[in-house]
Amino acid sequence: MRIYIYTGGEKVVGKSGVGQAIRHQKSCLDRCGVSVTERWTADTAAVHINTVLPDSVLTALGARLRGKKVVWYGHSTMEDFRKSFRGSDLLAPLFRRWITFCYGLGDVVITPTEYSSHLLAGYGIRKPVYSLSNGVDTAYFHPDPALRASFRKRYGLGEEKVVISVGHTIARKGLLDFLELARRMPEVRFLWFGWTDPRLLPREINDALDAAPDNVMFPGYVDREQLREAYCGADVFAFLSHEETEGIVVLEALACGIPTVLRDIPVYEGWLEDGKNVYKKLNIDRFQQTVDGILKKTLPDLTAAGRCVAETRSLEAVGERLRDIYRREQILPPPRQTAPAFSPHRAALRRSNWFSRL
Structure with a gap:
C-alpha cells in the first residue's frame, strides 16, 4: 500500500x-x-x-x-x-x-x-x-563547528557577534521587534533569512524594511545548506514570532545547537521550557537582556538540552x-503477527496435555 x-x-x-x-x-x-x-x-x-x-x-x-x-x-x-x-x-x-x-x-x-x-x-x-x-532532519541539522568559518566568510562577518532569524518578512514573524533589537544593539550583526514579495506586504512593514539599521542584513531566501551554515555559525537564534503552529525553523536551530530565544507564546507550552532548553521572553526589553546575556556568556548554555528536544522530533x-x-485509522493494515519460534519443550508440553485428556 x-x-x-x-x-x-x-x-x-x-x-x-x-x-x-x-x-x-x-x-x-x-x-x-x-x-x-x-x-x-x-x-x-x-x-x-x-x-x-x-x-x-x-x-x-x-x-x-x-x-x-x-x-x-x-x-x-x-x-x-x-x-x-x-x-x-x-x-x-x-x-x-x-x-x-x-x-x-x-x-x-x-x-x-x-x-x-x-x-x-x-x-x-x-x-x-x-x-x-x-x-526535523537531525542527521542533516546538527552541530558542526567547521561550518562557522564558511558562514562568516560568506557574509564577511569575521568574529563579530551575530544574531539570526528565519522566516517571511512579515509582522507575525516578529520582524519589527527584530529590527528594534538590532537598533538597540548596534555592536552586534543581525541577519534575517527569508523573503516576501513587497507587493504583498502592508506599508508599515515595507517602511520598516527600508529604515532598517545599518547592522541588519537581509540575505533573502537561501537553500538548506546555507541555512545550516547560519545555524552553526551564528551566536544566537532569535525567533520572535507572535503566532505559530509549531515552527520548523525552531527545530532546525535546536538541532544545530544554537542558543535560542523565543517569544513566550502558547504553541511552545509543554515541549519548550524557559531556562531549560530555550529562553522564552515576552517583550523587547527581555529579548535584549537575554540576547546580551547569551553573547556575554553570563547565562547558562542550554544547547545540549535543546538538541535533545529536536531528537524527540x-x-x-x-x-x-x-x-x-x-x-x-485503518489506512494501513496492522503489523503482521510473527509466529513464535519452535520450542521442543512447548511441543512436548502440548503432547502431554493431549494425552492427559484421553
Whole structure:
C-alpha cells in the first residue's frame, strides 16, 4: 500500500514551512518503510493534502470518488493568518471558514502541536484530529563547528557577534521587534533569512524594511545548506514570532545547537521550557537582556538540552508515529503477527496435555 503525497500548490508554498513539511513527510514515510507516490496508483491507500488551495479540494473530492481516505494536514489557522500579508486581518474570519471546510473534507486531520489541535477543535471540526510534529532532519541539522568559518566568510562577518532569524518578512514573524533589537544593539550583526514579495506586504512593514539599521542584513531566501551554515555559525537564534503552529525553523536551530530565544507564546507550552532548553521572553526589553546575556556568556548554555528536544522530533520518530496513526485509522493494515519460534519443550508440553485428556 502507498501514500499519495499531493504536491499541487508546492510552487506557491515551496519556500515556506508548509513546503518543508511536505518534503519531511516523504522522508518520514520512506524511513519507516511506507511507500509513497506522487500520483494515483492502484495500491494507493490514502492521499496527504497540505495546502488549502482550491485544487486541494478537488483532490480530496477525487479521493472520495476513488474510495480512498484523505489525510489533511492542518498547518494553517486563522490565528497565524493574521498579521501576515496585506489585508490578512480583514480576511481572517473568512479564512477560518474556508480552512474549516477544507479540513472537514479529510478523514483524518493532522496538526503539528497540541496548541494547534486545540485551535482546530474550537473551529468545530468533527473529524479525528491528531497532534504530530512536522519533524526535523537531525542527521542533516546538527552541530558542526567547521561550518562557522564558511558562514562568516560568506557574509564577511569575521568574529563579530551575530544574531539570526528565519522566516517571511512579515509582522507575525516578529520582524519589527527584530529590527528594534538590532537598533538597540548596534555592536552586534543581525541577519534575517527569508523573503516576501513587497507587493504583498502592508506599508508599515515595507517602511520598516527600508529604515532598517545599518547592522541588519537581509540575505533573502537561501537553500538548506546555507541555512545550516547560519545555524552553526551564528551566536544566537532569535525567533520572535507572535503566532505559530509549531515552527520548523525552531527545530532546525535546536538541532544545530544554537542558543535560542523565543517569544513566550502558547504553541511552545509543554515541549519548550524557559531556562531549560530555550529562553522564552515576552517583550523587547527581555529579548535584549537575554540576547546580551547569551553573547556575554553570563547565562547558562542550554544547547545540549535543546538538541535533545529536536531528537524527540526527528524524522524517524515522526515517521513511526505517523505509521501508527495510519494503522489506528485503518489506512494501513496492522503489523503482521510473527509466529513464535519452535520450542521442543512447548511441543512436548502440548503432547502431554493431549494425552492427559484421553
